[in-house]
Amino acid sequence: MRIKQNLQNFLFDQEYYIDIFANNIHIYHYLDLLNISDTCIKLKLEKFTLEIEGDNLCISSMDKREILIKGLINNVRFIR
Amino acid sequence: MKSYLLVRIKTTQKNNLLLKLNKLDVDIKNISYENESLNFLIRAEDLAKLKKYLLSYKVEIITETGLFKLKKELKKNNLIITGLLFGLIIFLILSNLIVKINVIHEDADLRELITLALAEEGLTPLSFKKSYDEYEQIIANIKEQYQDQIEWLEIDIEGMVANIRVEERIINDYEENYNTCHIIADKAGIIKSIVTNKGILEVSINDYVQKGDILINGSISLNDEIKKNVCASGKIYAEVWYQVNASLPMVKEVSKDTNKMRYNFMIKTKTKTKETVLLKSRIDGEKRVENKLLFSLFGFEFYLQKEYEVIKETYEYTPKEAEDLAIKLIEEKLALKLDDFEEIIEQKVLQKYVKNNNIYIDMFIAVKEQIGVTQYFDESRSDTNDTDDNNHSN
Numbered sequence: 001m002r003i004k005q006n007l008q009n010f011l012f013d014q015e016y017y018i019d020i021f022a023n024n025i026h027i028y029h030y031l032d033l034l035n036i037s038d039t040c041i042k043l044k045l046e047k048f049t050l051e052i053e054g055d056n057l058c059i060s061s062m063d064k065r066e067i068l069i070k071g072l073i074n075n076v077r078f079i080r
Numbered sequence: 081m082k083s084y085l086l087v088r089i090k091t092t093q094k095n096n097l098l099l100k101l102n103k104l105d106v107d108i109k110n111i112s113y114e115n116e117s118l119n120f121l122i123r124a125e126d127l128a129k130l131k132k133y134l135l136s137y138k139v140e141i142i143t144e145t146g147l148f149k150l151k152k153e154l155k156k157n158n159l160i161i162t163g164l165l166f167g168l169i170i171f172l173i174l175s176n177l178i179v180k181i182n183v184i185h186e187d188a189d190l191r192e193l194i195t196l197a198l199a200e201e202g203l204t205p206l207s208f209k210k211s212y213d214e215y216e217q218i219i220a221n222i223k224e225q226y227q228d229q230i231e232w233l234e235i236d237i238e239g240m241v242a243n244i245r246v247e248e249r250i251i252n253d254y255e256e257n258y259n260t261c262h263i264i265a266d267k268a269g270i271i272k273s274i275v276t277n278k279g280i281l282e283v284s285i286n287d288y289v290q291k292g293d294i295l296i297n298g299s300i301s302l303n304d305e306i307k308k309n310v311c312a313s314g315k316i317y318a319e320v321w322y323q324v325n326a327s328l329p330m331v332k333e334v335s336k337d338t339n340k341m342r343y344n345f346m347i348k349t350k351t352k353t354k355e356t357v358l359l360k361s362r363i364d365g366e367k368r369v370e371n372k373l374l375f376s377l378f379g380f381e382f383y384l385q386k387e388y389e390v391i392k393e394t395y396e397y398t399p400k401e402a403e404d405l406a407i408k409l410i411e412e413k414l415a416l417k418l419d420d421f422e423e424i425i426e427q428k429v430l431q432k433y434v435k436n437n438n439i440y441i442d443m444f445i446a447v448k449e450q451i452g453v454t455q456y457f458d459e460s461r462s463d464t465n466d467t468d469d470n471n472h473s474n
Contacts, residue, residue: 032102033098033099033102035099036095036098036099037095058111058113059098059111060110060111061108061109061110061111062098062101062102062107062108062111063107063108064105064107
């Protein structure tokens, strides 16, 4: 079943995914950008709101579905 | 090709601007934050959206990439580019143009003839150069068209000049100068058959003639007075004799198939005879090859090659076999020289012996052969057999 889900996700791009690296975070399939500041960025996803806390946060690239945020990430919170 | 523009927007409220851009669904990349501005890459088609909805911001284009940059560069340097392109075209045209055709020969008529022939083939001043094959074709066409005038022709392109080297064909028009002739015997023999077309026949069947005897006379005389001179024509067949010898080795090497066969592939160009075998041959020793054409493509011919392994064996003839073979060889060689009405009448082995594994054979052969040849003479001179007269053999 997991294979089927993964395949659907790959083909239809329905699900989100979040990649966290040392100094950046990549979010795929976000719905809306709610708030930006140097210390906190809030993103709306399908089933929750993602709150990223850190220092010197800035957006490096952004398009309709994807966003790449750079900076020192201290906390990633899911608000349901 | 996606075109991106690097833009700068002056603002102190960078986060607000980013939120607005997000609302406008504008894709932005490589965002860099500066003191009072935000630099980022946007797609060229999103620029109109920015200018329409972000009226309060000053959008400044820093650089362009892709097609936009190319267009801009082309516009900026259009004079240079046009000049370069024009120069390149002129260079290409000039380097492929023939401005002068230089026919090298001392005869003005022949030069004019060649110039006209070349013009018919499309090789004129201010025409484009052609390929080697096309020049070869032109040469072949002209040589065929003017085969009586041209012996040899060469087209040599030196820069923008075509040098045409030509050799005139000189035809010996001796026959036209002297239209009176005899038919004389080329060899000694006994006359066996006579065909006379013109002239007075001087011999009859079973007459023995020597070399140089007049067979058909071109001078028609009455009461020892020459009435008319013509060019005698006809064919005189006589029995002539040859003594020939031949030698043949008593052993020969023959190839015998071992029933071992392997396939291979071979490529050959149509114009050249060079054969390229694609796979390494799997037959190490002696082999015999058969080729079968599979298909032709772009001037290349692809063959399926069958390689048969063969072994060499030595075969020794019996004396009778060797003798028969030697006689056959002599007959075949002689038959090549004979026409349809000529034939071998009789043959006899005079001597045969085997020495150093070779058979030597001496033969006497009687052949029915055409012995008449044309001898031209000057009708103003009475001595027709003078050696100063030019001989012309058919």
